[in-house]
Amino acid sequence: MDPDFSRLDDLLSEEGAxxxxxxxxxxxxxxxxxxxxxxxxPFVTLYTPERTVLLVSALEYGRAKKQSRADEVRRVAEYDYRELVSEHGPAEAKARVHAEFLAEYDVSSVLTPERFPLGPADGMRDRGVAVEPEDSDRVAEIRATKTDEEIAHVREAQAANEAAMRAAEGLLEAAAVEDGTLVYEGDPLTSERVKEEIEVTLLRHGCGLDDTIVACGADAADPHDQGSGPLRADEAIIVDIFPRSKTTGYHADMTRTFLKGDPSEEIREWFDLTHEALDAALDAVEPGVTGADVHDVVCDIYEAAGHDTLRSNATAETGFIHSTGHGVGLDVHELPRIAPNGEELEPGHVITIEPGLYDPSVGGVRIEDIVVVTDDGYENLTSYPVELVV
Amino acid sequence: MDPDFSRLDDLLSEEGAxxxxxxxxxxxxxxxxxxxxxxxxPFVTLYTPERTVLLVSALEYGRAKKQSRADEVRRVAEYDYRELVSEHGPAEAKARVHAEFLAEYDVSSVLTPERFPLGPADGMRDRGVAVEPEDSDRVAEIRATKTDEEIAHVREAQAANEAAMRAAEGLLEAAAVEDGTLVYEGDPLTSERVKEEIEVTLLRHGCGLDDTIVACGADAADPHDQGSGPLRADEAIIVDIFPRSKTTGYHADMTRTFLKGDPSEEIREWFDLTHEALDAALDAVEPGVTGADVHDVVCDIYEAAGHDTLRSNATAETGFIHSTGHGVGLDVHELPRIAPNGEELEPGHVITIEPGLYDPSVGGVRIEDIVVVTDDGYENLTSYPVELVV
Incomplete structure (x- = not known):
């Protein structure tokens, strides 16, 4: 099933492109x-309300005809690209090919993504094509609403994610504690070792991932720290995994916080409060509610318990110092935002809910589920248990 | 040790930027x-003959100060980015910040890569900055010559690569043959299964890779086919692995061709001829020789044996139908080219030599080593044996 591109048509008509x-x-x-x-x-996609046309190299032509969703696929060779390159160099050759290609479809003005490449844009402008970058992010808006097929892709990536989380938790469980440090098969169990196990498990399940967060203690208090070095007992360990399916390109995203040993009273309180914030935010998820509303639910709970949030203190460095969540799809972070400026939720939005608390003197706690917004609420795509102590 | 950027200074001075x-x-x-x-x-790097300056978000500031090679690191917050976004939106805000940043360093004209983002370029132009994309690929030329540190990074990735190749060959060795198909632990041994083993081994050695080629029989006759499905006995299996170190970002690249069972006389001849072409091309590698010269050595050998090459027949679909090699570094394919238009080789160039023969009715054979050009020849970074039958 093709996505609904009518909002892109609207943009083109508004902008006269x-x-x-x-x-x-x-x-x-x-x-x-x-x-x-x-x-x-790189290859070229021309979208018009009538058709989608790809312009590709000869090498990609057969595959593009079979695999793409385009109505037509054209080859640069049809525009004498090679000859133009020998005569004018690749930049000018590309400009000529693009201009001729557009003219064939009666296209004399185009909108492009904000980060469309400058050289090709200048080349087309020099040949009379109006090229305007647009920053409304309209395609990202359209991407926010997933088809059933896309939701199935996320579900599949999330199954791999849960297997990887089990592998990580398994290592923590199997570890012994010596002098406050986790030890596995005779060596200190490090963040790096756990990440390797996660990534190998993801690979075995058809997913890739370049970054994983396994952060312990003070490392975990910085939401952007990916963690390193030996893991310690009695400290919270944040495990945040966001794999991408190698076949479909779709992502999943999930975080759990584990602790080997005995949690301090404070970490236990933080964990329970964060679990409560997760549940409350999930309860709020339904069409018509905004991402901002859901974010407010989390801020309410944390602030009522005496924690700083970026809502109560814009420069807070401890407490709840990020937004509540984000859309997930071809990008691991995409629309809608579950944040102060968050959009209205619609059925088919796939979003994370990930409250958390951070303080270098305590550590970090975050719990994150991934859910899909349905007609009357949400379906949680996450089935991994929420338990602190391993 | 910093790379030698004098050729970039020359370009700026030639272009008056x-x-x-x-x-x-x-x-x-x-x-x-x-x-x-x-x-x-995305972040911004400004290079001038006097200094390199980064412009980053607050989030990246500390890390950039510690890790980058920049002489100075600036934050967008110093230019009131957030306030400008609320007032003018992100595109206009970015344009203002960039223009002010450049003005501070007395920069009113810049060259950019051909694929610099259009929105920011338009924004700076609107504010009087001359922005010109350049297609000389000067930085890629500079990148072609590696420092000792970069060569060490490639060597490290190549060590991982050889471990992965051993893992792949080990699976082929361990496989049984049933009805002409390789069988491992009771299941048909597929291209996908071997790739998984390769990628897991790379991960265990700190490298990532999204694409691996394990292509058998007719699949292997298309140099761009990554291979799929059960592997067959008595057919050539091309294994091409090009990992990227997760810590340094540098690549390695190596190909071997294996065969389980009995090779036909033709495949055996192809393999021996390709091995001969590899050795002859390596013998030709030294400073002052061009990539084109090295490519000619391979074409000479194949043509003398009666095979088509793209040199003897530009539209050949069988025979030696690609170039002899390419530079390897931060990109798996970079300068210099070991091809008809190949540049003069210089000490510090890291290149592949990868002759091969292809015909759907026979299969494909390719052997690829990665070497570094030295003052008086080359050092082969590859130590993996070249043997057809496993």
Whole structure:
């Protein structure tokens, strides 16, 4: 099932542009989404209300015809690209090919993503095409609402994620404690070792991931610290995993906080409060509610318990110092925002809810589920238990 | 040791520009190389002959100060970015910040990479900065010559690569043959299974890789086919592995061709001829020789044996149908080219030599080593044996 691109049509008509043009690899999620095609080298997608057309190299032509969602696929060779390169160099050759390609579809003005490449844009402008970068992020807005197929992709990535979380928790469980440090098979159990186990498990389940957070103690108090070195007993260990399926490109995202040994009263309180904030925020999720509303629910709970939030203190460095969540799809962070400026939730939004508390003198606690907004509430795509002590 | 940027200074002076500007994440190798900094979100690097300055978010500031090679690190907050966003939106805010930042360093004209983002470029132009994309690829030229530290990074990735190749070969060795298909632990041994083993082994050695080629029979006859499905006995299996170190970002690259069972006379001849082409090309590698010369050595050998090459037949679909090699560094494919238009080799170039033969009715054979050009020849960074039958 194709996504609903009518909001992109609206944008084109508002801005008086004939089409929307992307020139990028499929690592750019807008490119992958519009084209429905995977390629490591940049290629061009022209979207118009009538059709989607790809312009690719000869090498990608057969695959693009089979795999993309485009109505038509064209090859640069049809525009004598090679000859133009020998005569004018690659930049000018590309400009000529793009301009001729657009003219063929009666497109003389295009909107592009804000980060469309400058060289090709200048080349088209020099040949009379109006090229305007747009920062409304309209395709990202459209991407926020997932089709059933996309939700199935996220579900699949989340299954891999839960296997990886079990592998991580398994290592913590199996570890012994010597002098306050976790020890596994005779060596100190490090953040790096746990991450390796997570990433290997993800690979075995068809997912890749370049970054994983396994952060202990003061490391965990910085939400952007990925963690390093030996893990310690009696300290909270944040494990945040956000794999990407190697086949579909869709992500999942989940965080659990574990502790080997005995939690301090404070960490126990933080954990229970964060679990309460998670449940309350989830209860608030339904169509029509905004991401801002859901974020407020979490701030209310933390503030009532005496913690700083960025709502109560914009420069807070301890307490609840990030937003409540974000959309998840081809990008691990995408719309909608579950944050002060968060959009209205709609059925098909896939979002995280991830309250947390941070203080270098205590550590960090975060619990994160991933859910899909349904017609009358949400479905939780996460089934991993929420338990502190391993 | 810092790279030698004098060729970039020359370009700036030729083009009459005050500086070279990059606005990208460190996934862009030019950005990573110029800044010496890793970040997932886009940041700005200004290079001038006098200094390199980074412009980053508050979040990245501390890390950038510690880790980057920049002489100065500035924060967008110093330019009231947040206030400008509330007043003018993010695109206009970014334009104002960039223009003010450049003015502070007396920079009123910049060259940028060809694929610099259009929105920020337009924003700076609107504020009087001359922004010109350049397609000379000067930074890529500079990147071609590696420092000792960079060569050590490639060597490290290659060690992981050889471990992964051993793991792959080990699976092929351990497999039984049933009805012409390889079987491992009761299941057909597939391309996917071997790739998983390769990628897990790379992870265990600190490297990541999203793509691996394990292609058998007719699949292997298409150099761009990554291979899929059950592996068959008596057919050539191309294994091409190009890992990227997760810590340094540098790549390695190696290909071996294996065969389980009995090779046909033709495959045996192809393999021996390709091994001969590899050795002859390596013998030709030294400073002053061009990549084109080395490519010619391979074409000479294949053509003398009666095979088509792209040199003898530009539209050949069988025979030696790609170039002989490429530079390897932060990108797996970078300068210099070992191809018809290949540059003069210089000490410090890290290159692959990868002759191969392809025909869907026979299969594919490719052997690839990675070497560094030295003052009087080359050092082979590859120690993996070259043997067909496992």
């Amino acid at each position: 004939d089409g929307y043009l992307v020139d990028d690899t499929s690592h750019n999620s807008t490119q992958k989404y519009l084209s429905g095609f995977d390629a490591h080298d | 005050d500086g070279y500007l990059v606005d990208d994440t460190s996934h862009n190798s030019t950005q990573k190389y110029l800044s010496g900094f890793d970040a997932h979100d």
